[in-house]
Amino acid sequence: MKAEQVVVVTGASGGVGRAVAQAFGARHAKVALLARGVKGLGAAAGEVRRNGGTPLEIPVDVSDFAQVDAAASRAKAELGPIDVWVNVAFTSVFAPFAEIRPEEFRRVTEVTYLGYVHGTMAALNRMRPRDRGTVVQVGSALAYRGIPLQSAYCGAKHAIQGFNEALRCELLHERSGVHVTMVQLPAVNTPQFSWVLSRLPRQAQPVPPIYQPEVAARAVLHAADHPERREYWVGASTVATLMANAVAPGLLDRYLVRTGYDAQQTDQPRSRRQPANLWAPADGPHGHDYGAHGAFDERSLAASPQAWASRHHALVAALGAAAGAAAVLMRMRSRHPA
Structure with a gap:
C-alpha cells in the first residue's frame, strides 16, 4: 500500500462516507472530501x-456534473493523480410512493443515481489516460430488492447496479x-x-440487524484494495435478502x-422539527455536524462475521474443504478402526 494514496469520497460529511474518509485517513492517504454540508465537511477534515x-x-x-468535474480537477491539482474514487452521496424520501411529489422523486434520482454517474465519469476521465485506478460504488441490498416506503x-440503487454492471463489462x-x-x-x-425527508407517522429507523458505519468502511477499503471482484456483500441480512429475492421474490413481497412498514419505524412519533436534507444540507451553515453515527448506537453491531468471510472467501473455502476432509477421515476411521 503506497503511503500517500489519493482518494476522493463523495458524501463524506456524514454516515458511511464519513467513516470511509476516517479509515483512509488512518492509512495516511490524501482524501478529497466532497459533500454539501460545510459543518460536516469541516469536522470530517479534522478527523x-x-x-x-x-x-x-x-x-x-x-x-451537478460541472461541480463534480471541477472538484475532481481540484483534487488532482492539489493532491495528485486520483487512485480511488468512492461514491457514497445520496438523499431520499421516507414515504409511500403516492405521497412523494414528482420534483422530490426527481431530486432523489439526480443525487443518488446521477451523482454516482457523475462521480464515475469524473473519475474515469482522469484514470483512463493513466490506465489505472479504482471506483467503488457503495450500494445496498436494496439495489436488488425494493422495499415499501x-x-x-x-x-x-437499482439503477446504479445496472449502470455499474454495464460499465464493468465495457x-x-x-x-x-x-x-x-x-x-x-x-x-x-x-x-x-x-435528516432525510420523511412523511412517516413515526420516527424512521434502519431495518434490524443494524451495523455501525465502520463495518461498511472496512468493506469499502477492502474492495478498493481488491477491485477485481465485481461486488461484495456485507452482513448476513444482505446475503439472506438477496438469496431470498433470487429464489422466492413473491414470498418476499x-x-x-406484513413487516415492511413497522420494521422501518420506531415506536416514537416523528418530530415535526426534523430537518430534511433533500434540497439543502442539514449540516449547512445554519445546521450542525451529525457525524458518522446515527441515533441507534445501542442497537448496532460493530462487526460482521459474514463481511469478514466475504473478504477472506478463499481462506473460508479452504477451511471448509479441510473440515469436510477431516469429517470424511473420521467416518472412515470409525468404520475401520486400527
Whole structure:
C-alpha cells in the first residue's frame, strides 16, 4: 500500500462516507472530501487530519456534473493523480410512493443515481489516460430488492447496479487497468434517519440487524484494495435478502407487506422539527455536524462475521474443504478402526 494514496469520497460529511474518509485517513492517504454540508465537511477534515491523513474539503452538489468535474480537477491539482474514487452521496424520501411529489422523486434520482454517474465519469476521465485506478460504488441490498416506503431510493440503487454492471463489462472488454466494483450494504446506523425527508407517522429507523458505519468502511477499503471482484456483500441480512429475492421474490413481497412498514419505524412519533436534507444540507451553515453515527448506537453491531468471510472467501473455502476432509477421515476411521 503506497503511503500517500489519493482518494476522493463523495458524501463524506456524514454516515458511511464519513467513516470511509476516517479509515483512509488512518492509512495516511490524501482524501478529497466532497459533500454539501460545510459543518460536516469541516469536522470530517479534522478527523482525517488527526488520523494522519491529508484532507481537502470541497463543497459539492453531486447532482451537478460541472461541480463534480471541477472538484475532481481540484483534487488532482492539489493532491495528485486520483487512485480511488468512492461514491457514497445520496438523499431520499421516507414515504409511500403516492405521497412523494414528482420534483422530490426527481431530486432523489439526480443525487443518488446521477451523482454516482457523475462521480464515475469524473473519475474515469482522469484514470483512463493513466490506465489505472479504482471506483467503488457503495450500494445496498436494496439495489436488488425494493422495499415499501423507499421507492425513490430503491429505484436509484437499482439503477446504479445496472449502470455499474454495464460499465464493468465495457472496461473488461477494453482490458482496461481501471476497475469498478460495488459494495452492497445492510442497514447501517447513519444520520440519514434523522435528516432525510420523511412523511412517516413515526420516527424512521434502519431495518434490524443494524451495523455501525465502520463495518461498511472496512468493506469499502477492502474492495478498493481488491477491485477485481465485481461486488461484495456485507452482513448476513444482505446475503439472506438477496438469496431470498433470487429464489422466492413473491414470498418476499408478501413478507414485506406484513413487516415492511413497522420494521422501518420506531415506536416514537416523528418530530415535526426534523430537518430534511433533500434540497439543502442539514449540516449547512445554519445546521450542525451529525457525524458518522446515527441515533441507534445501542442497537448496532460493530462487526460482521459474514463481511469478514466475504473478504477472506478463499481462506473460508479452504477451511471448509479441510473440515469436510477431516469429517470424511473420521467416518472412515470409525468404520475401520486400527
